[in-house]
Amino acid sequence: MPTYDDQNIFAKILRGEIPNDTVYENDHALAFRDIRPQAPVHVLIIPKGPYVDFAHFAAEASEAEIIGWMRAIAEVCKMEGVEADGFRAISNAGVNGVQEVPHLHVHILGGRPLGRMLQP
Ligand code: 5GP
Secondary structure, three states, X not given: OOOXXXXXXXXXXXXXXXXXXXXXXXXXXXXXXOOOOOOOEEEEEEEOOOXXXXXXXHHHOOHHHHHHHHHHHHHHHXXXXXXXXXXXXXXXXXXXXXXXXXXXXEEEEEOOOOOOOOOO
16 A cells, blocks of 8 residues: 655645635545636545545545545535536546645536546
8 A cells, every 4th residue: 555645735734734725524524625726616525534545545444434535525516516517526546647646635526518538
C-alpha cells in the first residue's frame, strides 16, 4: 500500500491550516469547492482519514469510513442539485490518472453538459 504524505494540500485543509469553501461535512468526510472549477458545480469529497487513493481506501478504511464517504458524495449531489440532470464523479489515481493531490478525493462535476468522458 502507498505511503501517505501528511503534508499534501488536502491534509492541510483537514487540519485547518488552509481555508476551504466547505459544502458538507460528516464524521468521516469533508466536501469543499474546487479552487479551479471545471464546471458550474465542482465539489471535491475527501475522507478524513489518511488514504492516498481509491484502492488504498477500499483496502484499509473501516466500514464506517467507507459508508461515511459514500453518503457524503450522495448528499453533495443532492445539495448541489445535480441529481436530476446528471453529473460526473471522477477519482484520479497515480501517474496515468494524473492525480495532483495524493489524498483520495472524488470530483463531482455538473451544472452543464459535460461531453464525452475522454477525448479519443
Ligand atoms: P486531482 O488532479 O488530484 O484529481 O485533482 C486535484 C484538484 O484539487 C484539482 O482540481 C485542483 O484544482 C484542486 N485543488 C488543488 N489545490 C487546492 C486547494 O488548495 N483548494 C481547493 N479547494 N482545491 C484545490
